[in-house]
Amino acid sequence: MSVKDAYPLLEADLLPLSIGAALLGTGGGGNPYVGMLRSRELLRKGATVDILPLEALPDDAWIGEVGGIGAPVVGVEKIEQGEECYRAMRAVEDVANVKMSALICAEIGGANSMEPVITAAQAGLPVIDGDGMGRAFPEVQMTTFFIYGAKPAPAAIADDKGNTVVFRDVVDMYWLERFARDTSVAMGAAAGLAIAPMRMDFVRRTAVPNTMTQALQIGRTVLDARARRLNVVDRVIATTGATLFFTGKITDIRRELKGGFARGEAKIAGSGDWQGCEGRIAIQNENLVLWVDGTPVIMVPDLIINLDLETGEPITTEILRYGQRVAVIGLPVHDLMKTPEAMAVVGPQAFGYPDLTFTPLALGPVHG
């Protein structure tokens, strides 16, 4: 598929999109299942959503970024009223006095891959083929948009009950994260966040490109491999250029809460080519670092993805458990996430590993 063409997102695309998004969630980002069902309901009622390439709109078009903010486990119990992100987006339009021409994902990884699709279906807008992370990260400021200077205000957050809170003046993106996080908890730990409108020329320059299409293709690869009873892990590696870094069985999983995030560590006893080796993964909602026998081999912002060794199902950090057999694959993050500006926000140091020097992964061969 040429990424130069706009294409409509069809009902049949939602399952592969959710699988690809879960995989790009690198262990976090929340489960896209609920969002997939919500999108499907809207499409079945006649809504349409077009996916636009980054080249499509003029420089002065306004682009909105929306996403859910809260605890993933709340998202599966107190499902959204439905218009949280939509109302937040409209509030930002009102305060900024602009009309959005399209929406874009903050993060393609996990549940937030679906929120802009839902809002776009409600507002009759297209979705840009790209996102602000190329993966999932835990905090609001960790997007390429904010890293490269997007304005932190006006932003808005809305809940299920009809409350919409607008952040009119915010000093920087870290303050936005803090205010939005605290407000989301007051709202029941499940809310919709919209950030300030961005000009299309800025988005074209700063978005991680083509990630909606990438998630779709990964999801289709997984489904196709399952249907043909091929090895899903091998097929994902072959079609994405990822590299297999470890296989083994989880032997210990430790979780604790630090600063409002689920931090922890998983230990993996090697199998296959890694028989006798020990793997270790550090977690903060997402997988942060993989060590093999004490040597760091993949680290943020590169993608560390745990797949079920048999089914190829992405395993989120919340359901990681003792005894699971996993394949750990690594995928290089987009170059926009590797600059010095990006390293300050999403590099190993930003996640509390001052001793690690980011060593980027190379992209493996991509075929079939």
Add this chain to the structure above:
Amino acid sequence: MIRIGIDVGGTNTDAVVMDGNTVIAGVKAATSKDVMTGVVNALRKVLDAAGMEASAVDVVMIGTTHFTNAVVQRRDLAPTAAVRLCLPATASLPPMVDWPEDLRDVIGNHWFLAHGGNEFDGRVISPIDEAELVHIADQIRERGVNSVAVTAVFSPVSTDFERQAGEILAKALPDAHITLSSDIGRIGLLERENAAIMNACLRDLSRDVVAAFRGALADVGFTGRFYLTQNDGTLMDAEFAERFPVLTFASGPTNSMRGAAFLSGVQDAIVVDIGGTTSDVGSLQKGFPRQATVAVEVGGVRTNFRMPDVFSIGLGGGSLVVDGPDALTVGPQSVGYRIVTEALIFGGETLTTSDIIVADGAADLGDKSKVAGLSPDLIRKARDRIAFMLEDSVERARISADPLPVIVVGGGSILVEGPIAGLELIMPNHFAVANAVGAAIAQVSGEVDRVYSLAEIGRDEALNDAKARATEAAVAAGARRDTIEIVDVEDVPLAYLPGNATRVRVKAVGELHVG
């Protein structure tokens, strides 16, 4: 104490008589189309084999696939109304949104969203509106629906809303069966609601089935208490089972694993239950099957039941053996219950795994002369293939490098040649009826799944509170207090929430109180 365990499967109805911890007799009878005739036959046969009168039996435990099959086959399901207490939250996804259309149609697709429900921390989403619920009850009555499932957001954290709404609906609909989701499921709104709706739509059937079991038992002269087994290897009495039929889902594999643990005396092991068509493989922890952590579908409906983490491979006593041009294959096709006419040893024309075993001289079954012509090379290749399949499945089920033993049970156990994956092999007495033994020895459990704020009460206090609640739940379910053990404790911090919000799950089990 004399007890009878019965397992009603798709092909066979197995029954055992146990005196305390000793198996007196075990039999297999064909499952009948009406199920009950097969149960009566199995009961008569096993009492006969034990040389015992029904009046000597204290208690009967039954494992059944009846309710699972009703949902899978979409038969005998009652029209059901789903009432969710949630507004304004969750309106984006109505009840039954991801159900197969045919199943949704069978039960009528009646759903209502109402005010009520909690936030994660117990705050109220919106207060309950009695007039609204009375109006919903009017519509339910007008549609002639008599089964209702009530689900409130975060009801596993606080059950008040569901209880209140249940009382209002029961007053307005005095004849209706009402199921509350918090009595059945854990956190995960759609999955818990699905379970509650499936339970509600099985209530008419459960009344009939429980009455029929009672009738079958009376038929052979047994008038005492009887129980049904749940998917977690524990019991519910007949009255409770009538109210919560959905909890019997997947009790079959659980019973065979529990029976394997009992017969072998081993509490931590891999269990391989080899039937006619498939082998179920799972792992035992402290005598109970390890539970699945991902959503399990029943009849196409996503649930978050306490299901055993068991997987099936297409290997059984009736599996086809095909010596193809590329490789020799075993299964997944099987002659199933037709083995008694189609396998070579029974005069048929299909080469099955049982034929290979008999030809190899490892079992005495059917007419050995019919397989005398099989080449030793073919026999060896087939046995190697079977051994590989067993080894691969056992490796999949292993959860630690510890050398756990492998317990083999089920009618197809003759397929096993020796140790699997280098692990100790245990083939206990009465292995063919392990599932009925599992039913006979089932225990009683209580479980909690709640979110605690550890900033307020500390982890130890939270765990103790959860353990106390689980223990009380087990006692309420019929366990003897002095035998109760906590078998499962799990705490998971909830990402992004302040105050160290932590979800705690605890399960307590104990021996059944009889007397």
